Each structure stands twice: as C-alpha cells, then as structure tokens.
Amino acid sequence: MRFLCPICGQELREAHAWLACSFCGILEEGEWGCPNGHSQCEGCRLAEPAEIIERVCAQSQESDPVQIADLLMSHPSFHAYGPEHHLLVAPVLLAALRNIGRPINAEKIEMALxxxxxxxxxxxxxxxxxxxxxxxxxxxxxxxxxxxxxxxERSLALRGTAHALERLADLGGSRCCKQSVYASIEEGCRLFREELGLELPSHTIQCRFAAKSPECRKDRCVYYF
Ligand SMILES: [Zn+2]
Ligand SMILES: [Zn+2]
Structure with missing residues (x-):
C-alpha cells in the first residue's frame, strides 16, 4: 500500500520514530514519515477544517499569511473547492499579525472562525x-x-470586504477558491499596510494547487506558474 504526504505529495516511508507534526508541532510516535520531513499527528489527521485552522494558527510562528494558508490548504479536509475556504483568510491574517508582534490572542482567532x-x-x-x-x-x-x-473602524471592515470582492471580480473567470484566498490575503495585507501601518511579508504568490483543481484556468490565472 502507498501513502502520500498531504503537504508535498511524496510517498511516505516507514519510519517508526518520534516526528514533529507539521500542522500543530507536537511530537508523536509515527509509523510513516515523509522524505521531506513532513508529518501529521493523529489529532491533525482527523481534524475538520475549523479545528485544523485553530491548531495551525495557535502554534504557527510564520509571519507570511500565504505560507500559513498554503499549509492549511494542503490538509486533507481542504478540497479543491468548498466552504472550508471561507474560514481560512481571517484566522491566517490574524495569526500572521500576532507573529509580527500584534496583540492577537487565541480568542480573536476563535471569534473569526x-x-x-x-x-x-x-x-x-x-x-x-x-x-x-x-x-x-x-x-x-x-x-x-x-x-x-x-x-x-466599521468603515475599514466594510472596505476590507469590498476591496477583496472587487479584486475577485477584476480577476474574472469561473470560481476558484484558491484564487479567492490568495487575492483576499493580498488585499488584506495591502489594507493592513496602507490603513494601519502593519507590514506583513509580501511576495509573488505561486499557486501549488493547480494540478488538484479540475477547473484551474492555468495561464489565465495570475497565481499560476
Ligand atoms: Zn511531505
Ligand atoms: Zn498535529
């Protein structure tokens, strides 16, 4: 039987070792390990979208929201398309802001969910x-x-959703939940920077999920590479 790593797609090998979970960081004795060092603990393997978002955002030290989102979207509870993507953007932005030193506690992330x-x-x-x-x-x-x-404050919240929606409309084409997540995170980062002076890392986003998205628009998508 072959098992594939949900994070990088490599075939898992028998390990029988203590491995750090790539999602929540806890050490757990595992029978299978990824050659690239990825692992998932039992709790994370079975988690539903809201739970895996909470687990990852609680322990992540990452200040790049796209990196956190990519890890979450590689979790088996995230499909090519689906409402689990609705839950993702706010917790990921909040966790990234906490990791650059903003006072964001777990309660705020739970409230977002x-x-x-x-x-x-x-x-x-x-x-x-x-x-x-x-x-x-x-x-x-x-x-x-x-x-x-x-x-x-209320205007800023309204503007956040409005600008992200406008960006999605400008990107055009049929729905792609990965594209919506990436475009929303980009708009969120821009507004946090321009309106609140909070700088999160920014870079050209390259979608890792094209091969798993049956309706991917490929080179007609700005995130395709
Ligand atoms: Zn892997
Ligand atoms: Zn875990």
Whole structure:
C-alpha cells in the first residue's frame, strides 16, 4: 500500500520514530514519515477544517499569511473547492499579525472562525459575496474592534470586504477558491499596510494547487506558474 504526504505529495516511508507534526508541532510516535520531513499527528489527521485552522494558527510562528494558508490548504479536509475556504483568510491574517508582534490572542482567532462559519457555498455567484473576501473585513474588524456603533473602524471592515470582492471580480473567470484566498490575503495585507501601518511579508504568490483543481484556468490565472 502507498501513502502520500498531504503537504508535498511524496510517498511516505516507514519510519517508526518520534516526528514533529507539521500542522500543530507536537511530537508523536509515527509509523510513516515523509522524505521531506513532513508529518501529521493523529489529532491533525482527523481534524475538520475549523479545528485544523485553530491548531495551525495557535502554534504557527510564520509571519507570511500565504505560507500559513498554503499549509492549511494542503490538509486533507481542504478540497479543491468548498466552504472550508471561507474560514481560512481571517484566522491566517490574524495569526500572521500576532507573529509580527500584534496583540492577537487565541480568542480573536476563535471569534473569526465563529463569525465566518455560516456563509453558504456558491455565494459568489448567488449573491455577489465570497467567504474568503469577507475574511478580510472580519480580520480588520477584529484588529480595530469595529462595532455597529463605531465610525472609521466599521468603515475599514466594510472596505476590507469590498476591496477583496472587487479584486475577485477584476480577476474574472469561473470560481476558484484558491484564487479567492490568495487575492483576499493580498488585499488584506495591502489594507493592513496602507490603513494601519502593519507590514506583513509580501511576495509573488505561486499557486501549488493547480494540478488538484479540475477547473484551474492555468495561464489565465495570475497565481499560476
Ligand atoms: Zn511531505
Ligand atoms: Zn498535529
């Protein structure tokens, strides 16, 4: 029987060793290991999307939100397309901000997951919305403490979602949840930098999921390489 590493796709080898989980970092005795050093503990292997997001965001030291998102999207609970992508953007942005020294606690990340849990599938086409884009507004809201009574904070949250949605519309084509996540993270990083002076690492994003996305637009997508 062959087992493949969910993170890099390499065939796993029998290891029988203590391995650090690539998702949550805990050490667990495992029978199979990836030649590139990846491993997943039992808890992470069985986790649903919200749980794996919480586990990864709790322990990650990474300040590049795209790196955190790529790790999460390689988890077996993330499919090519699906509402699990709605949950991802805000927690990843918040974890990256915490890792550059902002006061983001676990409660804020849990709150983001709760706020984003009820967005239905296919809202991009059915009502001109996108869970990934809403994640930008949600992250900005949680960082500045927006409420229905606040002024510029509420405007900033609205602007976050609006700009991410506009970017998705400009990218065009049929839906791709990876593209939505990447574009939303880019817009989120831009707004955190321009509006709040918070600089997260930025670089050209290269999508690792094209081969697993049956409707990938390939060289018509800005993230395809
Ligand atoms: Zn691997
Ligand atoms: Zn784990």
């Amino acid at each position: 709760r706020r984003l849990a009820d967005i239905p599938v296919a809202v991009c086409a059915s009502r001109g919305d996108c869970g990934a884009a809403v994640g930008v507004g949600c992250a900005l809201s949680l960082v500045v403490g927006a409420t229905i009574h606040s002024g510029w």
